[in-house]
Amino acid sequence: xxxxxxxxxxxxxxxxxxxxxxxxxxxxxxxxxxxxxxxxxxxxxxxxxxxxxxxxxxxxxxxxxxxxxxxxxxxxxxxxxxxxxxxxxxxxxxxxxxxxxxxxxxxxxxxxxxxxxxxxxxxxxxxxxxxxxxxxxxxxxxxxxxxxxxxxxxxxxxxxxxxxxxxxxxxxxxxxxxxxxxxxxxxxxxxxxxxxxxxxxxxxxxxxxxxxxxxxxxxxxxxxxxxxxxxxxxxxxxxxxxxxxxxxxxxxxxxxxxxxxxxxxxxxxxxxxxxxxxxxxxxxxxxxxxxxxxxxxxxxxxxxxxxxxxxxxxxxxxxxxxxxxxxxxxxxxxxxxxxxxxxxxxxxxxxxxxxxxxxxxxxxxxxxxxxxxxxxxxxxxxxxxxxxxxxxxxxxxxxxxxxxxxxxxxxxxxxxxxxxxxxxxxxxxxxxxxxxxxxxxxxxxxxxxxxxxxxxxxxxxxxxxxxxxxxxxxxxxxxxxxxxxxxxxxxxxxxxxxxxxxxxxxxxxxxxxxxxxxxxxxxxxxxxxxxxxxxxxxxxxxxxxxxxxxxxxxxxxxxxxxxxxxxxxxxxxxxxxxxxxxx
Numbered sequence: 197x198x199x200x201x202x203x204x205x206x207x208x209x210x211x212x213x214x215x216x217x218x219x220x221x222x223x224x225x226x227x228x229x230x231x232x233x234x235x236x237x238x239x240x241x242x243x244x245x246x247x248x249x250x251x252x253x254x255x256x257x258x259x260x261x262x263x264x265x266x267x268x269x270x271x272x273x274x275x276x277x278x279x280x281x282x283x284x285x286x287x288x289x290x291x292x293x294x295x296x297x298x299x300x301x302x303x304x305x306x307x308x309x310x311x312x313x314x315x316x317x318x319x320x321x322x323x324x325x326x327x328x329x330x331x332x333x334x335x336x337x338x339x340x341x342x343x344x345x346x347x348x349x350x351x352x353x354x355x356x357x358x359x360x361x362x363x364x365x366x367x368x369x370x371x372x373x374x375x376x377x378x379x380x381x382x383x384x385x386x387x388x389x390x391x392x393x394x395x396x397x398x399x400x401x402x403x404x405x406x407x408x409x410x411x412x413x414x415x416x417x418x419x420x421x422x423x424x425x426x427x428x429x430x431x432x433x434x435x436x437x438x439x440x441x442x443x444x445x446x447x448x449x450x451x452x453x454x455x456x457x458x459x460x461x462x463x464x465x466x467x468x469x470x471x472x473x474x475x476x477x478x479x480x481x482x483x484x485x486x487x488x489x490x491x492x493x494x495x496x497x498x499x500x501x502x503x504x505x506x507x508x509x510x511x512x513x514x515x516x517x518x519x520x521x522x523x524x525x526x527x528x529x530x531x532x533x534x535x536x537x538x539x540x541x542x543x544x545x546x547x548x549x550x551x552x553x554x555x556x557x558x559x560x561x562x563x564x565x566x567x568x569x570x571x572x573x574x575x576x577x578x579x580x581x582x583x584x585x586x587x588x589x590x591x592x593x594x595x596x597x598x599x600x601x602x603x604x605x606x607x608x609x610x611x612x613x614x615x616x617x618x619x620x621x622x623x624x625x626x627x628x629x630x631x632x633x634x635x636x637x638x639x640x641x642x643x644x645x646x647x648x649x650x651x652x653x654x655x656x657x658x659x660x661x662x663x664x665x666x667x668x669x670x671x672x673x674x675x676x677x678x679x680x681x682x683x684x685x686x687x688x689x690x691x692x693x694x695x696x697x698x699x700x701x702x703x704x705x706x707x708x709x710x711x712x713x714x715x716x717x718x719x720x721x722x723x724x725x726x727x728x729x730x731x732x733x734x735x736x737x738x739x740x741x742x743x744x745x746x747x748x749x750x751x752x753x754x755x756x757x758x759x760x761x762x763x764x765x766x767x768x769x770x771x772x773x774x775x776x777x778x779x
């Protein structure tokens with residue numbers, strides 16, 4: 197039986213032959229030119245930063261920079277031995293200025309610098325292809341890659357500032373998150389290209405060759421460095437933060453603590469969206485466009501009740517935006533894009549958010565393409581410190597794309613069929629209801645498809661104190677359509693269910709193979725103190741990577757306080773949360 201995601205992102209049914217895309221308009225040309233210039237400046241800046249380091253080391257030793265040695269230094273050999281791609285690590289470092297005589301501690305930021313330069317160069321080179329005529333499917337994958345490469349440049353730049361000691365406030369957990377996200381970005385780009393064809397696809401593959409492996413090596417070097425000795429494959433314990441007496445960080449303002457608790461009518465919004473014209477704007481797209489960029493201040497957008505048929509994106513520079521609706525089923529953001537529109541799964545999202553600090557409350561996000569259109573995302577999030585509170589997320593296959601970085605969902609209702617919660621964020625669902633729906637004939641339901649591809653990534657799906665339920669149409673046919681807790685999309689897939697109610701629609705084995713024995717000994721799937729008719733573990737799979745968790749200490753690593761370090765940033769949102777295990 198064939199169903200679900202083929203090759204990670206492609207539909208199982210034929211798609212109409214794509215048609216050529218028009219060339220970008222003048223405004224898009226200007227944007228791409230600016231993007232290329234920014235990429236080049238980043239390359240020059242990272243080179244200059246490394247040049248300073250080289251000159252300091254040379255002056256300190258009384259030596260000028262020699263020609264590159266044939267053999268790697270002991271520091272390079274030891275450092276690269278900790279990576280998954282040691283040959284690439286050695287060959288890239290021995291040819292990089294300043295690395296040959298660097299100490300191991302300096303190779304940490306040298307590896308980040310080197311990776312940033314390679315990603316920046318790939319972005320610069322890829323942008324030069326923007327004016328080439330492309331088929332629709334190729335254009336979709338190409339646009340995804342440009343966006344993802346740009347995001348990775350930003351994440352690597354912040355990581356470089358942090359590991360070089362030039363920045364303030366970033367922690368080891370932050371750098372792990374940013375490097376993990378950069379690796380996920382490249383993985384997503386590669387998946388989109390794998391479903392394309394033609395000369396542009398070939399050129400993009402050439403320009404991005406080895407990037408995933410280089411980011412993986414960079415992540416491994418940082419994870420194994422002396423600055424982060426407590427890191428292991430399972431999430432690390434969060435360090436103590438300076439907290440105010442009321443349990444909030446001292447820098448949190450009173451207004452932000454109230455934002456997600458008080459009624460919408462009592463909130464003084466910065467922007468009001470109303471379809472009837474009694475607001476600042478009639479469309480959410482106009483409100484997003486008007487919101488400030490790179491703002492440290494919370495911008496509140498109140499979206500009044502109504503159905504908004506819009507395809508929306510909160511881009512990386514739109515930081516700290518908060519969307520407040522009038523309630524589930526009242527404020528509805530709806531779309532119907534699917535892979536049958538000849539675009540990538542990444543491109544199908546009704547609402548996508550990558551700007552850090554994104555918050556949504558009391559809104560329904562829906563993709564109504566239907567089960568027959570296969571991959572069709574309602575909500576995609578790649579924003580760090582994202583919160584989704586009291587929202588509906590409704591679709592069928594691939595409903596919710598928790599793409600990357602740190603996310604928290606509370607009191608949400610999520611509906612779908614195949615892989616309906618998928619992605620590679622570090623995400624916790626708390627007090628949510630996850631509804632499996634009746635799928636297409638011959639399909640099986642899978643609630644999660646987690647795609648952690650590297651053991652050093654601090655990512656995974658944690659489902660804590662939730663309800664695993666069936667919609668009435670599935671409940672009446674549960675013996676015909678099997679439903680599973682999840683299946684491994686990538687080699688190091690990681691998902692846990694803890695202290696949750698599990699309905700009788702869940703098949704006794706609990707978990708489903710992706711492809712025969714793939715990932716069964718490298719995944720981490722766990723269950724801890726679940727209950728309900730589907731919560732019994734006696735007939736669960738016997739995979740090497742599956743475990744019934746019995747120790748609270750192990751389960752605790754997947755709680756809000758430890759897994760997404762929520763005790764440091766969630767209080768600022770005003771969302772109620774439980775940092776640890778329930779008693």
